[in-house]
Amino acid sequence: MLKQFRVPDEIAVRxxxxxxxxxxGDIFGKFGMPEDDVRRAVDCLLYADDRGIDSHGVSNMMPRYLAGFRDGSINPAPKMRVVHDYPAAAVVDSDGGLGLTIGPQAMEIAIEKARHCGVATVVAGEGGHFGAAAYHAQLALPHDMIGVAMTVGGRLVAPTCGAEARVGLNPIAIAAPAGQEAPFIFDASMSAVAGNKIVLLKRAGADVLPGWIAEADGTPVMDERPVPDDFLVLPLGATPEIGSHKGYGLAAGIDILAGLxxxxxxxxxxxxxxxxxxxVYNISAFRDLGEYRTEMDAYLRELRETKPAPGHERVLYAGLEEHEVEIERRERGIPYHPEVIAWFRRTTAELGLPDHLG
Structure with missing residues (x-):
């Protein structure tokens, strides 16, 4: 995680x-979320915080979810149902529920179908935000399967050469198991910067980096500056000269695969x-699982053993840094901004819930 998004150690509350x-869990339960859904939602949010994906953890998301419960835009107790069912595919209606709770159930359906069909896809419509895409993709790992998850994010991204937001942030995650190495878990939006990370920047008082956002008229911002009040998020690649058509095209593709x-x-x-x-891809449907794991370990080692460029200590692969962060945070606790802790204390007091934060 870039330093711009980190809570400074001197003020962090672990x-x-x-x-x-x-x-x-207490807060979700207070709003009428069923016990199984509470477990799913909490697991998704704390997966993000445990692994340093702070943009999609409790700091940013809990105020947003509670606002949705209160204004009726999020159904805390949805009745998810399968509306189309085929041997290797399904469509589910989320009934307005959070993707945090719908996603794991959709993945369960896809995993079971992939046991029999080798590959299976489930799409879920009419649902809410689903947290970190990586969480859902990695649910396939214990089943010796590869998971892919994507979602239609907020409409904040301007198409290449555009002066209006027309496509979503649209993250995609791919999780693939290994043997002895930490699993490969890639998760990224198709924008130059994730929308939730802009919130982290504002909280930390940090500047945006060149190529992340555009002026309100679509002109790319190519210097460091504070986050302006009015801006557009640039697609991955920032400008046509360095490949923004790729991020724009991928974002539109996810609009199609997840939205349409x-x-x-x-x-x-x-x-x-x-x-x-x-x-979900059932690895055993394609090749011997043991051979796959051996080759995957060798591949990931080759990636992380790449000679680093000047000014860099090492080369990572997707998921390795998060794996290391999780080990550190399990030992030391999760670092939260004091504003976040204050919000939780106010909220639990307002709801008449115990303060576990000490």
Missing amino acids: VESAVMRRTV LSGSGPALHRTDSSGHHFT
């Missing part, structure tokens, strides 16, 4: 994961609901 899990295919529509037409896409 909280054990189990303590924050209890706090978040699920019936929720692209980010351009998104209201309160969103579409999600989940695909």
